[in-house]
Amino acid sequence: MFITQTVPRQREIIEVLLRNGWDYMRRLLTGGKADRPQLPTPAVLKNILVDLGPVYIKLGQLLSTRPDLLSGAYIDELSTLQDEVPPVPWSEVEIIIRKQLNKPLSEIFSTINPIPVAAGSIAQTHRATLANGREVALKVQRPGIDITVSRDIALIEGIADLVSRTDFGQIYEIKTIADEFCKALEDELDFTREAGFTDKLRSNLSQSKWFDPQKLVVAEIDWELTTPKLLVMEWLDGGPILSADLGNHKNGKDPTTERKEITSLLFRAFSQQLYIDGFFHADPHPGNIFYLKDGRVALLDCGMVGRLDPRTQQILIEMLLAIVDLDAQRCAQLTLQLSDVSQKVNLSRLEADYDRLLRKYFNLSLSQLNFSEVVYEIFQVARNNRIRLPSNMGLYAKTIANLEGLARSFNPELNFLDEIKPLITDLFRQQLFGDAPVRSLLRTALDLKSLSLQSPRQLELVLERVTSETLQWNLSLKGLDNLRRTADDAANRLSFSILVGSLIMGAAIVSSNAKTNQLSIISNVLFATASLLSIWLIISILRSGRLR
Known part of the structure; x- marks a missing residue:
């Protein structure tokens, strides 16, 4: 029986599983036989997570970032999870704020709106005005959420321990995955981490050669007031981008033109994050990208990066280039470069799977290619071939999918490749020459100079060792032990065969010339010995299974 220190919560989980009909997990939790794991349908899994509460909704959102673990149907369903929960009464929220700031609120704020503008599973957000007149957003952690997270993490780790004892759990390293998720949940309870991420993203996007940084904004953090349970940042006045009222501000642009410019801005900003900075906002869903009243675009909620x-x-x-070229062989090679090199993979099968996948897109024009769908399917092929990719690949795929989905909803005329083609060219140029081509050229010249100076001496040393017979080669070949044992066995059997033949020939010679009883006895002994050795040799060959 699966027992943890939170038995009432365990009973509640079992009731939810029974109510939603996930028999496998019910058997697992009650100690029954559950050797063949079976996931519920995507819709049932979503319902289970919703019924289990805020922490499991957050877990489902994290799972939606792992297309290397789940198929596209599960990813799509879990991506719709929203952690909107009833707000905490202001009286409880005010206590949290007072404890975090250790000052009377009247000294810091001139006004605080007690009605939250948003409420989630971990925190809720209020609008406030500082004593100096600056408007800010207060993200306040829900009271007692740290205890709830700690309790549910213990359950998740306990379930992972059980599943890890099955073949399924060992193949997919369920314990490691559970540890990653639990660490991510714990990290979300420290708002100073999110504040640090926000500052870094703001700094990275403050300059760019691909887009105008003045048109993109990330909230500024007020570090004097920010604590692990309270995040204070600049208030950005606007709304979700899909409900943006374009054309109403004083820039003189029609809505269609502005939609195209905003789409291009988002693609260029995220391409810089992904392929230049290496640090990216990993949750660009419509609720996290705002259109501000002054016409700028804002990135919100930088907790997931x-x-x-x-x-x-x-x-x-x-x-990117391999997908555009529909090059299955190159996709397979690049996938293996991303994976754990210690894994044994059938390369021919992997290439064949990618070839079948990409053949679906042979008759499509480049403008019809859904890039995020291809990326998800590539990860699914890798999963089917039991290739374990780094967890950040899931965040990468989800970011691409969310961005492309948002862009297509915002601008139905979007041509994905028209947006990324100029960027790909620039990216390859940067990979070849870097940001400072002259410096790269000088570094290469120095390397060539060093090589030219060292090469004659190294060549002289090799020739000297060859002529003095001191050159040695250290070779390490795998599998030679089996070959040596096989050769030893063959040599032994050949020796026994020669010995048996010699005994038989000797016995025959002695027998033909036997004139005394002693010679006849010797002849019989030789024949008997030869017969026994022959029988032993035949039995050993039969037992080895290598008679043929």
Whole structure:
């Protein structure tokens, strides 16, 4: 029986599973036999997470970032999860704010709106005005949410321990995945981390050669008032971009032109984050991208971010080109470069799977290509071949999918490749020459000079060792132990065969010339010995299974 220190919560979970009909997890939690894991349908899984409450809704949102673990149907369903919950009464929120600031609120704020503008599973947001007249947003952690998260994390880790004992759990490293999710949930409780992410993103996007930084804004953090449970930042006056009322401000542009410019701005800003900065906003859904009243675009809620190292960035840039060229072989090679190199993968099968996948797009024009759908399917092929990709690949795929989905909803005339073609060219140029081509050229010249100076001496050393017979080669070949044992066995059997033959020939010679009883006895002994050795040799060959 699965027992944790939160038995009432366990009972509640079992009731939710029974009510929604997930028999596998019910058997697992009650100690029954559950060797063949079966996920519920996407809709049922979503209902289970909603019924279990805010923490599990957040878990579902995290799962929606892992197309390397779940198929597209699950990703699409979980991506619709919203953690909108009833707001906490202002009296409780005010206590949290007072404890975090250790000052009378009247000294810091001139006004605070007690009605939240948004309420989620972890926090809710209020609009306020500082004593100096500056408008700010207060993101306040829900009272007791840290206890709830700690309790549910214990349950998640306990379930992961059970699943990890099955073949399914070992193949997909469920324990490791659960640890990643639990760490992400715990990190969301520290608002100073989100504040740091917001500042870094704001700094990165403050300058660009791809777009006008003045048209994109990330809220400024008030670090003097920000604490682990209270995030204070600049108030941005606007609304979700899909409900934006374009053309009403004084820029003289018609809505159609402005939609195209905003779409291009978003693609260029996120391309810079993904392929240049290596630090990106990983949750660009419509509620997190605002259209401000002054015509600028704002990125909100920087709590979920992703990171890409330079090597991964280069691979992903090449993957972009491979997808555009529908190059299955190159896609397979790049996928393996992203994966754990210790894994054993059937490369021919992987290439064949990618070829079948990309054939669907052979007859489509480039403007019809849904890039995010292709990325999801590529990760699904990798999952089917049991290739484990880094978790940041899930965030990358989700970011691309959310961005493309948002852009197509905002601007139905979007041509994805028209947006990224000029960027791809620039990205490859930067990969080749860097931001400072002259510096890169000088560094290459120095490397060539060093090589030219060292090469004659190294060549002289090699020739000297060859002529003095001191050159040695250290080779390490795998699988030689089995070959050596096989050769030893063959040599032993050949030796026994020669010995048996010699005994038989010797016995025959002695027998033909036997004139005394002693010689006849020797002959019989030789024949008997030869017969026994022959029988032993035949049995050993039969037992080895290598008679043929």
